[in-house]
Amino acid sequence: MAETVEKIKLLKSSPDLSAATYQIHDESHTIGNSLRWMIMKNPKVEFCGYSVPHPSENVINIRIQMYDNASSVDALIDALSQLDKVCEAVEDSYLASLREGKFERWEERY
Amino acid sequence: MQGHDDGEPTVRIREVKKDRVNFVLGNVDLAFANSLRRVMMADIPTVAIDMVEIETNTSVLPDEFIAHRLGMVPLVSANCDEAIRYTRDCVCLAGCSFCSMILELKVSCHDDNTMDVTSDHLEVVPFPPDEESADPGEELSKRGEWFGHPVGKHDRNVPPVLITKIRKGQELKIRCIAKKGIAKEHAKFSPCSAVSFEYDPHNKLRHTTYWYETDIKGEWPLSENAKEEEAPRDDEPFNFNAKPNKFYFEVETDGSLGPQEVVMKGLAELQTKLANLILGLKIGGADQIDIMPDDVPVPHVPPPDNAWSGGDPNTWGMHAGSASGGSSSGWSQTSPTRGGAGSQWSNDASWGGATGTAGWASASSPQTNGWKQ
Numbered sequence: 127m128a129e130t131v132e133k134i135k136l137l138k139s140s141p142d143l144s145a146a147t148y149q150i151h152d153e154s155h156t157i158g159n160s161l162r163w164m165i166m167k168n169p170k171v172e173f174c175g176y177s178v179p180h181p182s183e184n185v186i187n188i189r190i191q192m193y194d195n196a197s198s199v200d201a202l203i204d205a206l207s208q209l210d211k212v213c214e215a216v217e218d219s220y221l222a223s224l225r226e227g228k229f230e231r232w233e234e235r236y
Numbered sequence: 237m238q239g240h241d242d243g244e245p246t247v248r249i250r251e252v253k254k255d256r257v258n259f260v261l262g263n264v265d266l267a268f269a270n271s272l273r274r275v276m277m278a279d280i281p282t283v284a285i286d287m288v289e290i291e292t293n294t295s296v297l298p299d300e301f302i303a304h305r306l307g308m309v310p311l312v313s314a315n316c317d318e319a320i321r322y323t324r325d326c327v328c329l330a331g332c333s334f335c336s337m338i339l340e341l342k343v344s345c346h347d348d349n350t351m352d353v354t355s356d357h358l359e360v361v362p363f364p365p366d367e368e369s370a371d372p373g374e375e376l377s378k379r380g381e382w383f384g385h386p387v388g389k390h391d392r393n394v395p396p397v398l399i400t401k402i403r404k405g406q407e408l409k410i411r412c413i414a415k416k417g418i419a420k421e422h423a424k425f426s427p428c429s430a431v432s433f434e435y436d437p438h439n440k441l442r443h444t445t446y447w448y449e450t451d452i453k454g455e456w457p458l459s460e461n462a463k464e465e466e467a468p469r470d471d472e473p474f475n476f477n478a479k480p481n482k483f484y485f486e487v488e489t490d491g492s493l494g495p496q497e498v499v500m501k502g503l504a505e506l507q508t509k510l511a512n513l514i515l516g517l518k519i520g521g522a523d524q525i526d527i528m529p530d531d532v533p534v535p536h537v538p539p540p541d542n543a544w545s546g547g548d549p550n551t552w553g554m555h556a557g558s559a560s561g562g563s564s565s566g567w568s569q570t571s572p573t574r575g576g577a578g579s580q581w582s583n584d585a586s587w588g589g590a591t592g593t594a595g596w597a598s599a600s601s602p603q604t605n606g607w608k609q
Contacts, residue, residue, distance in 0.1 A: 133516030150513065156274040157509050163267040199517065206514050212245060212268060213507045216261065220247040220499060223259070229249040 137187065139198070145191040146198045154178065158186040164205035164212075170196045256488040257495040260464065262481060266435065269483040273433045275509075276502035278419045282313035282427050282492045283320060283337060283384055285412040292409040295353075295402045305399050306341070306412055307424045309355045310387040310490040313416075314497065318378040320416045333363040334375045337384035337414040341399075344407035353408060354396035355386035384414055387491035394491070427493040435480040437462035442474065 131151050139146030150157070158176040165174040165188075173191040190198040223229075246262040261269055288303040295302070326335035339358045345351040388394025402408065419426035436443060437459050448455045461484040489495050 133512055150516075153509065153513075154274075156271050156279070156506075157513070159267040160265075160271040163265045203514065203517060206510050206517075209268075210507055210510045212264065213503050213510070216245045216247060216264065216272070217500065217503045219245055220249070220259070220503075223247045223249045224496070229258075230251040231253075 142195050143197050143199055144195040145189075147187055147189045148202065150186050150188065152184055153186050154184065155186075158188065160209055161188065161205055164209050165190060165201055167208075168201050168204060170194070171201055252495070255491060255495060256486060257499060258484075258486045259499075261483040261485060264483070266480050266483075269433070269435070269485075271506060272502055273431055273485070275505050276487060276498055277426055277428050277431050279505045279509075280427050280493070280498060280501045281316045281322075281416050281418050282425050283311045283316060283414045283416050284422075284424045284492075285309060285311070285339065286336075286415040286417065287413040289411045289413075290409075291411070292407050294406045295400050295408055296406075297400045302400060302408070302410070306358075306410070307422075309358065309397050309399070310492040311337075311339075311414055312380070312382045312385050312387055313427065313492040314380050314383065314494070315378055316416060316493075317501075319375055319380075319383055321373075321375060322416050331413055331415070334373045335415065336363075338363060339384070339386075339412040339414060341408055341410040341412065343402065345402045345404050348404055350401050350403050352401055353399045355399065356389050356396040357399075358386050358389070358412070360385050427489050427498050428487060429490040430486075430488040432484070432486040432488075434459060434461050434484040435482060437465060437484075438468055440468050440472075440475070441478055441480060443480075 133152070134148055134150050137147040137149050155178065158178065162174050162176045165171055170193050171190060172193050174189065176186055176188045178186050188202075190201055192198050192201060243263055245264045247259055248262070249257060249259045251258040261272070285306045288299075288306055290299045290302070293299050293302060297305075320337075321335040323331055323335040326332060328335060338361050340361050341353070341358050343351070343353050343357050382390055386397070388396060400408070417425040439446070446452055446456050464482065464484070487495050487498055489498055493501070
């Protein structure tokens, strides 16, 4: 590997970071759409959108604009940890359903 | 179907079979459900045959054809996270016991009848000691008994995968090297043979438009999942605030991983992606805030688990499965410029990968495997 690239970088922003565009490396719609949804759930966020600028470049751009000059980095970090919690909650409830065992079981699992 | 999602996400498992699990995911957003689907299909590592050296092939199929078919054979990949490394992360030069498996296919037909060559003829052989790396690693001890073996080889109830057929006097002598990878690199690494995903079976949200000749209901029968939701009345007005809330999944695997493992690994993989992002923000972010408006370069973050950097530049042998090229991209973006290479993303040298992924580019070195260009 000749050069390392940063996972996330700032493309453009206002001086106080209340409106910023981030570029995330090696991610796609998989993270982009979920993250956009989670960021939009934050009432302090005025606007959030994401795009895959070109299909053969594996990057996504995320634009966040905040109300009242709040920090978009905070919104981003909050959204990431909330998404993480969603994953955990789904995992827990999956395991709970598995333990409950109220489903059709066909062959013996290995 | 509610206008807002309330409360905790719910999961209800409806059916578990040896190779599939069917469940209903509720109280999450469409974006998240889709992320889970995408991650299960494309981001879970498995092992598959990646390089093929052909010593003898007198069968009717050409070498590339057989190499491609070998790449598609599912191999047992349980506990892939701990049991094997990516070759790009390994200390070795071109593959060692920590980052690859060797499988041999040595068959010849001496019978008057046509003989089927199947995945059952693939034998896992130990790494030759001279190619063994001295590097300490726990990988080998984490492997299950059948790790890297073709799926169903040790189960009489599972029919083997047919690779080719040979007649009397024909012979195959092939050495295959299996490596770890993810399906974004090549579809053969996907643990899922199918993931079905449905929401809103009555199409109340109008996310799709059905084409019909005379009678929409007669021509578009409802799916089984429609029983889970109330049918709309004929005069029901369209609720433009409604959001999908229940997602019907069926995850079907090819046997390389169990269905439960795929779901759990999928969620774990999503969390890893998020964790990598948070890490990237924490390392780069602090500086960004200080020196904001000017475009001062931010310190580099170590690239987390980079799946895009392509294969090993020193590849010899042909790329198993690369003949399919285009078929590897089951999802939205296909790069039209690189038909043959297994990796869609590999065409940017600045990402620090080997430029020609282990595709045809490197396979064309003359002394590779005895077949002439």
